[in-house]
Amino acid sequence: MTRIGLLGGSFNPAHAGHRRISLFALNALGLDEIWWMVSPGNPLKSDATDMAPLAARLASARKMARGAPIRATAIETALGTRYTVDTLDALVRKYPKNRFIWLMGADNLGQFHRWRAWRKIARTIPIAVIARPGYDGAARASPAMGWLRRFVYPARQKSEWTHWRPPALVQLRFRPDQTSATRLRQADPHWHIAFTRRAVRDGVTRLAIPPKD
Numbered sequence: 001m002t003r004i005g006l007l008g009g010s011f012n013p014a015h016a017g018h019r020r021i022s023l024f025a026l027n028a029l030g031l032d033e034i035w036w037m038v039s040p041g042n043p044l045k046s047d048a049t050d051m052a053p054l055a056a057r058l059a060s061a062r063k064m065a066r067g068a069p070i071r072a073t074a075i076e077t078a079l080g081t082r083y084t085v086d087t088l089d090a091l092v093r094k095y096p097k098n099r100f101i102w103l104m105g106a107d108n109l110g111q112f113h114r115w116r117a118w119r120k121i122a123r124t125i126p127i128a129v130i131a132r133p134g135y136d137g138a139a140r141a142s143p144a145m146g147w148l149r150r151f152v153y154p155a156r157q158k159s160e161w162t163h164w165r166p167p168a169l170v171q172l173r174f175r176p177d178q179t180s181a182t183r184l185r186q187a188d189p190h191w192h193i194a195f196t197r198r199a200v201r202d203g204v205t206r207l208a209i210p211p212k213d
Contacts, residue, residue: 003162005029005128006091007103008037008084010181012052013191014061014072017179021130022070024174025103029128030159033069034103035204036061037087040077050185052192055209059195062203071203078205085117088124099162100125106135112144122148122167128158129171 005025011018014036022034038058041051052060054074061072079094081087084102091100102125104112109129112118121127127148129139139145151167158170184191199208 002098003032004098004100005031005034005103006037006100007034008039011036011038011057011061012181013184014064015179015181015184019064025128028158028172029101029161033071036070036072038072038074053196055200055211056192056195058209059200073202073204074209075204078207083116085121088121092124101161102127105130106132106139109139109145110135110142113142118144124166126161126164126166126168129169131173
């Protein structure tokens with residue numbers, strides 16, 4: 001059994017904050033590795049005018065993950081899925097010997113009720129919510145947390161998550177890096193150019209993602 005944390009996002013670009021929160025979760029939850037799920041596109045974000053090509057974002061994630069037990073992957077392109085609920089269902093079936101836990105920040109928990117079939121997501125694999133300053137209050141008051149509250153496990157039991165039957169949620173306290181992908185794009189709107197010169201290989205599927213994607 002391989003214990004894998006799944007961290008989804010645009011990674012537009014990947015930055016030190018992604019790495020720090022991943023290494024924290026790796027140690028806190030006793031994970032073997034983490035997969036950075038580089039999304040082809042976020043269904044909740046209609047304005048994608050500043051979204052870099054997938055290959056550039058994947059290359060950025062691979063560079064930031066270097067030297068750590070983190071795999072950057074665009075596996076949704078291989079699975080043919082767009083929504084998290086479908087991706088998780090496919091992963092659980094494709095990798096039956098792995099145990100997965102979904103990692104999300106408190107900001108995402110605040111809008112979790114807007115995700116497609118979010119209750120099914122919660123019933124598929126455990127969820128670890130990582131505190132994020134300024135978002136914890138909204139997360140606690142969110143419609144999703146109103147339903148999930150009965151399934152919360154104490155943080156002291158976090159290392160036992162592989163024995164939990166979903167729905168199962170644990171909240172982790174962490175002082176996150178204040179790096180922001182938005183600020184990085186504002187500082188360098190053309191950051192992706194350096195990553196678009198050649199194909200990049202997916203860290204999980206080993207498939208090559210061409211620069212045009």
